[in-house]
Amino acid sequence: MEEPVLQLQEVTRCFGSGETAATALDGVDLAVRAGEVTGLIGPDGAGKTTLMRLAAALMLPDQGRIEVLGIDAVAEPVAVQSRIGYMPQRFGLYEDLSVQENLDLYADLQGLPPARRQERYDELMHMTGLAPFRRRLAGKLSGGMKQKLGLACALLREPELLLLDEPTVGVDPVSRRELWQIVYRQVREHGMSVLLSTAYLDEAERCDRVALLHQGRLLGMDRPAAFSEPLTGDCFVLEVPPGVSARRLQRDLQAHPAVADALVEGEHIRVVRWPDQPLPLDLLGSEGPALDFRPVPPRFEDAFIRLLRSPDEVPPPMPQIGSAGAGQADEVVIRAERLERRFGDFVAVKGISFQVRRGEIFGLLGANGAGKSTTFRMLCGLLPVSGGHLSVAGRDLRHAAAQARARIGYMAQKFSLYANLTVLQNLRFFAAAYGLRGRRQDERVDWALDNFELRPLVQRNTGVLSLGHKQRLAFAAALMHEPQILFLDEPTSGVDPIARREFWARTNALAEAGITVLVTTHFMEEANYCDRLVIMAEGEVLAEGTPRAIRERARDPQHPEPSMEDAFISLVAHREVAA
């Protein structure tokens, strides 16, 4: 076999000291093969970025050996860096330089001879579709264009090994698909080897080989199919019988000891069982309809979840909600009409309209920069609207923002917790901020600690918690005052798939208790958890409806079972044709 292009032997790397000490990588052995695309898969905090930086000779390991293209990365970092291409998170672009100036700079730094430049520039600009924008400042490009420019800069000198750190995070599906095409073209035409990290599990299946990283350890490395093959015969989809709540059925399935994973997928529920376990066919009781489990081929994500979970794990408790959500069902609680927001000349939200009814989970789906967060901040009364009409919980936000705000809970992106307060102090602070005092405050704090499994963490500093724990705490903090409407801005970004499932289970429980939930996400597959959603791009609504209705639109001979991502790409394509 050919020598690996990247080899890690017993590599350990720690950060910090004392209470904040963390082991980012713990005795990792890894070999990346030449001429392949290797995916480094894992949630935030798994150690992906540390591994990338070690491979780029930007960091020293505490222990172990790293060889890149046969060179010792610790002893000869510059020799390594002369032969690799590296794109860090956020792409490493100078935003105040133009596209061409960024290319020139990286060509100079990588030592691309001037005679070869023009040809290479033209090739890369053509491949990335950036040719018409060469004079535009990099800061004025869209997220997808920045990503492609970052990739072009890393590819200038045709590196032997290309390292891409989360190149697709927060980027729209069209750009993601194009990035994969460019990467595979490099592999085919130039025999380049690629190591790419991602938190999207569905991207694992696009890799030749996958390294699964979790909490600093390598859980396994193989072809993606090799992970999922052992699950053949254990994966099913289940049509939800009429008159049965999909969410309740999903919850009951998840609680069943034979089931490793149950996931709402539109009008289906995807079920992964533990090996050699009987299916819970009579879950709805002897009088209820029998459940019809249809076997389906396993996916990478199914395997990942089964690797992380154990059969005797007890599912977390679901939050007990009082009468907060009481009210008339189907009542419209949020009404947005021709909602507009301008920042100077820039129109971030272009006259969008939609309605949200009580007890619904309503999704705003789109890539970074689509206008989701701006819309959200207007809905919460954090940002004044520039035009149109908006009422939340029956209040016009222009005149009664404070009254509307008392009825809403808001969980911000990145969670906005106080890192140097303990879990208990954070909860007490948010309770006090919502005006809860004395006995009432104690009750609500106790409720949060019990319902969100925070009791064991009560005296821990929030800054040292894992992302999943922070998400749980922020979720509890947003519910302290028993709001009727809950706004969740990118709640699952970077969180591991187990924590994401727990999050959606809790959200479902809230919706069943009558609380209205609005959620933004850039994970296309999470759209399936919503009752209804809008898909946004460049400040406009491309589609509104149930997940099924939106996916139906993309059905064609090539996509008999279109995914939400297919639907998004087809919507964008139609819009471009129309324009």
Place this chain on the structure above:
Amino acid sequence: MSGAGQSSRRRLRGMVRKEWLQILRDPSSIAIAFVLPVVLLFLFGYGVSLDAKDIRLGLVVEHMDSQSRDLAGAFVRSRFFRPHYYRDIQSAEQDLTERRLDGIVWLRHDFSRRLEQPGGAAIGVRVNGTDANQARITSGYIQGVWFGWLEKYARAQGRELKTPVQLDHRVWFNAAVSSRYFLVPGLIAIIMTLIGSLLTSMVIAREWERGTMEAMMATPLRIPEVLAGKLIPYFALGMFGMLLTVALALWLFEVPLRGSFVALLGASALFMLVALAMGLLISIVAKNQFVAGQIAIIVTFLPAFILSGFIFDIGSMPAPIQVITHLVPARYFVAILQTLFLAGDIWPVILPNLGAMALMLLIFMAIIRRRAHKRIA
């Protein structure tokens, strides 16, 4: 190794060009390099004055005889004082307390008799010491007028003056005793510190914040090229700020330059390197703009302002503080600047100060060379 040399030159050229484009497009760089020098110059050239003028002086004359009238007249004639007459010390002291006066000269009813008695205190002086600097200047001026009058009086009486010390008081180099003349040259040190240390450390911190430093470090770039790529553009920017300040000082504020321009240029270039080295040192520690800015202000800008002799005389600081000033590079440069502008090429003053700056530069560079590496954590 011409190929390696060529690609090294190309990398450096790419770095410098990039930095220059960023400077030209970044309003805050332009503000620190071009606008701030002008603002500071106008502030210190026109606004701030450390000279005592129009000192409000209370003249308490208890008994108006010819000697008293003559001495009071000497104070009235002085261009430094704006005198008010009082009949008794109590009301004058009241006004001093209420800040309507800066000082009091008290001629008692037996002033003429005391004048004849050797060793007796002929006049009483009270000075508002709230502002120590102002108080020193006020009492100095009062003494000047008093001794001047005494000398004249003695000569008129046809005998030697009986005061124990004879002062021959003359001000050199800044004959007009104008504070502008020493403030404006000192400003050059402040402006170069701002550009070299504050701007440079913040610009590097910005690269860490935006992730561009990480992308740059993953290329075959060498550490000396990274350092030179930052040093060259900001050296040019700092020297430009210096020339702008000198031009305004000479032609707008009419501060004389008695030393040679070449010496000024040489000393400034050396100090600019010291300031840049401090900026680079800070950026090794501070990886975000806020921290970098805070450190740069506390470690470089404030000492250059307070401990360099720019405003406050080092000689009159407490001994421990005087020792600390030796660690402030601006101290040496301010000494050179004030000498070059007001006195001339006085090499015995300039050379030791140049030597001290060169030593500091060597030490800083050695630390940078040891501490700077292409690792990001």
